[in-house]
Amino acid sequence: MYDQFILRKTTLSFLLSVASFAFAVIACKELGPAAPREDQLLDGPVAGLTPSQSARHLAGDIAFNDEIFTPETGLGPVFVANSCGSCHPGDGKGHPFTTLIRFGHTDSLGQNEFDHGFQIQNRAIPGYEPEELPKGTPFAKFTPPSNSGLGYLELVSDEDILGMAAANAKNPDGVRGHPNWNLLPGYVTPRPNSRRQGNRYITRFGKKGSVYNLFHQTVVAYNQDMGITSTFDPSDVYTLKSIDPEVSDRKVRDVVFYLQTLKAPIQAQP
Ligand code: HEC
Numbered sequence: 695m696y697d698q699f700i701l702r703k704t705t706l707s708f709l710l711s712v713a714s715f716a717f718a719v720i721a722c723k724e725l726g727p728a729a730p731r732e733d734q735l736l737d738g739p740v741a742g743l744t745p746s747q748s749a750r751h752l753a754g755d756i757a758f759n760d761e762i763f764t765p766e767t768g769l770g771p772v773f774v775a776n777s778c779g780s781c782h783p784g785d786g787k788g789h790p791f792t793t794l795i796r797f798g799h800t801d802s803l804g805q806n807e808f809d810h811g812f813q814i815q816n817r818a819i820p821g822y823e824p825e826e827l828p829k830g831t832p833f834a835k836f837t838p839p840s841n842s843g844l845g846y847l848e849l850v851s852d853e854d855i856l857g858m859a860a861a862n863a864k865n866p867d868g869v870r871g872h873p874n875w876n877l878l879p880g881y882v883t884p885r886p887n888s889r890r891q892g893n894r895y896i897t898r899f900g901k902k903g904s905v906y907n908l909f910h911q912t913v914v915a916y917n918q919d920m921g922i923t924s925t926f927d928p929s930d931v932y933t934l935k936s937i938d939p940e941v942s943d944r945k946v947r948d949v950v951f952y953l954q955t956l957k958a959p960i961q962a963q964p
Pocket residue numbers: 758774775776777778779780781782792793794836837838839840841844898899900901908911912915916919920949953
């Protein structure tokens with residue numbers, strides 16, 4: 695009788711553990727996120743690259759994601775982060791710890807009030823003071839956006855942008871797109887067929903679409919986000935004096951090629 699009881703008890707607890715294991719497996723399947731499908735990944739090249747283009751994409755990938763700058767390789771002296779990938783992880787969005795702070799930099803007469811540009815470099819290498827937000831200045835925090843599929847945006851013509859703006863110019867709901875016309879730095883060559891208004895061109899990347907192309911964005915990111923000078927923008931972020939390049943032209947162009955050839959994730963169909 696006692697033996698039978700023990701046996702029953704063991705069988706019962708065995709059955710219970712089998713059941714709870716099965717439940718756990720099912721629950722994990724139901725609750726855990728499935729691995730994303732290949733066509734939903736942000737990181738990866740567009741299809742159809744030649745072997746030499748693939749090699750270039752890979753070189754840009756390494757420079758973007760794996761190269762961590764140090765004081766020895768030119769970081770700073772003041773900076774925000776030490777690699778492109780630390781702010782754009784997996785070519786995706788950043789998070790609250792990787793925001794950039796920009797501040798208003800003109801006085802009531804439209805004059806630039808500050809010597810050191812308009813972005814706070816809130817970190818510094820040993821021996822230097824990180825920058826602080828000037829008191830009472832209006833500022834905004836920017837979260838890094840995803841970087842995938844931007845090569846497609848670069849190929850949209852100015853004509854199409856103007857066409858889209860014209861098409862919704864009379865939108866009764868008041869939601870309208872306005873092209874941003876800007877001056878370009880000397881190292882940026884406008885595309886053939888670019889539209890102009892005086893010296894200004896339509897810019898399209900970055901916040902408020904204020905950057906002309908991916909090359910322009912990359913040069914500014916090296917300089918302003920990491921304190922890395924190039925022949926394109928040799929100005930040291932701390933002294934504002936020209937110094938020797940800390941990243942090669944080739945590497946900058948490889949990163950641009952990498953951005954241009956990052957695939958666009960397939961959007962879910964509504
Ligand atoms: C400190 C964080 C940080 C670092 C480091 C950084 N970025 Fe960014 N990036 C941002 C933020 C924030 C934005 C959005 C604001 C802006 O336009 O500048 C942005 C915007 C961009 C955009 C425009 C995306 C769009 O949709 O228009 C590109 C391209 C880009 N970054 C590439 C790079 C590259 C290449 C590097 C390295 C050379 C880099 N970033 C380093 C934070 C960062």
